[in-house]
Amino acid sequence: MTSKNGEMLHLRGNALKQGEPVALPLVQSSMYHLPGAPDGLPTYGRVDNPTWQHLEHVLAHLENAPCLTFPSGMAAISAALFATVKAGSRLLIPSDGYYVTRVLADRFLFNLGILVTERPTTTFADGGFDGFDVVFVESPSNPGMDMMDLPAIASAVRAAGGITIADNTTLTPLGQRPLDMGIDIVVASDTKAMGGHSDLLMGHVASRNAQIMERVEEWRKVSGAIPGPHEAWLLHRGLETLDVRFDRMCGSAQVLAERFAEHPAVGQIRYPGLPDDPSYTLAKAQTTRFGFLLSITLGSEEKAETFINTCPMLRPATSFGGVHSSAERRARWGDDVDPAFIRLSVGCEPLEELWKAIEGSLNAL
Numbered sequence: 001m002t003s004k005n006g007e008m009l010h011l012r013g014n015a016l017k018q019g020e021p022v023a024l025p026l027v028q029s030s031m032y033h034l035p036g037a038p039d040g041l042p043t044y045g046r047v048d049n050p051t052w053q054h055l056e057h058v059l060a061h062l063e064n065a066p067c068l069t070f071p072s073g074m075a076a077i078s079a080a081l082f083a084t085v086k087a088g089s090r091l092l093i094p095s096d097g098y099y100v101t102r103v104l105a106d107r108f109l110f111n112l113g114i115l116v117t118e119r120p121t122t123t124f125a126d127g128g129f130d131g132f133d134v135v136f137v138e139s140p141s142n143p144g145m146d147m148m149d150l151p152a153i154a155s156a157v158r159a160a161g162g163i164t165i166a167d168n169t170t171l172t173p174l175g176q177r178p179l180d181m182g183i184d185i186v187v188a189s190d191t192k193a194m195g196g197h198s199d200l201l202m203g204h205v206a207s208r209n210a211q212i213m214e215r216v217e218e219w220r221k222v223s224g225a226i227p228g229p230h231e232a233w234l235l236h237r238g239l240e241t242l243d244v245r246f247d248r249m250c251g252s253a254q255v256l257a258e259r260f261a262e263h264p265a266v267g268q269i270r271y272p273g274l275p276d277d278p279s280y281t282l283a284k285a286q287t288t289r290f291g292f293l294l295s296i297t298l299g300s301e302e303k304a305e306t307f308i309n310t311c312p313m314l315r316p317a318t319s320f321g322g323v324h325s326s327a328e329r330r331a332r333w334g335d336d337v338d339p340a341f342i343r344l345s346v347g348c349e350p351l352e353e354l355w356k357a358i359e360g361s362l363n364a365l
């Protein structure tokens, strides 16, 4: 698959009239000049905004599917779920995926009469999908880096009459295309690599099912979960360099993973691009890049903290996908992992400079 980034960069330019700005204008208006009948015109800032609409045009190009943007990844996930479940629906979610999705299900959807079942990523298909109305998947899982057989799950759920939603945050549409594997809805946090500069929160929903997208748009309009025009503008700017950033990040992650695997201070390493990683076979079949996230387990919680906090090229921070490499111990948020387990997001630093800093800190442990 080609990245389509070249076409993406010229989507706007090729439609410009003489004298129009080449860069995307930021429109902050809540009101539109509307004398007389407003038919077909933008009406109000909660419904229409030209900056989001252009961003959505670009995202739709990347996803090869209609797209709607939201003010965060969780707003996008909420929209996809509220658009597809109703009282009595049965929802299946991973027990080891992004934890806030589980909190949403347990603390809010459950109270509305939705029956929530959790299964681990590695055995997600065990038990089949009969009776589930909505099946939410995440592959690779964050933070465990386990993968699911997406085409098999998509077709089994469809055969059982359910809808699939895939959280594609960690790989972006440049690394994995769940809709092409039969998944009905993609959701993503664009706060991560899509924005890429750790200066915004955004998310999106993409689907080729027009009825679902109509419902998602209605949810956005009535819930008011709309993106700010400035964030939309920033995300659009970030997307212009996604291809180069993602390429650097994934390329560096592969080399770092190989070096971590050889380093005596590192116990376990997980990276789907290592041939002996449990996710390698599925990753090879389903992804175009192995991603920029990896995990390592060091000798103890103290060593892990020292490594994260002293390495001059790692920001000790939660979240991932920025131009600056970052790392954190996931156990501090209650993820079911070893206390010395570190999720590391590889950034855009030149590889050898980055490795030198990391190796120095590992050797000093």
Ligand SMILES: *Cc1c(COP(=O)(O)O)cnc(C)c1O
Binding pocket: 072, 073, 074, 075, 098, 138, 142, 167, 169, 170, 188, 189, 190, 191, 192, 201, 202, 203
């Ligand atoms: C960060 C993240 C989210 C939530 O996104 P926000 O933009 O923080 O709301 C959802 N899913 C995954 C996999 C994430 O990493």
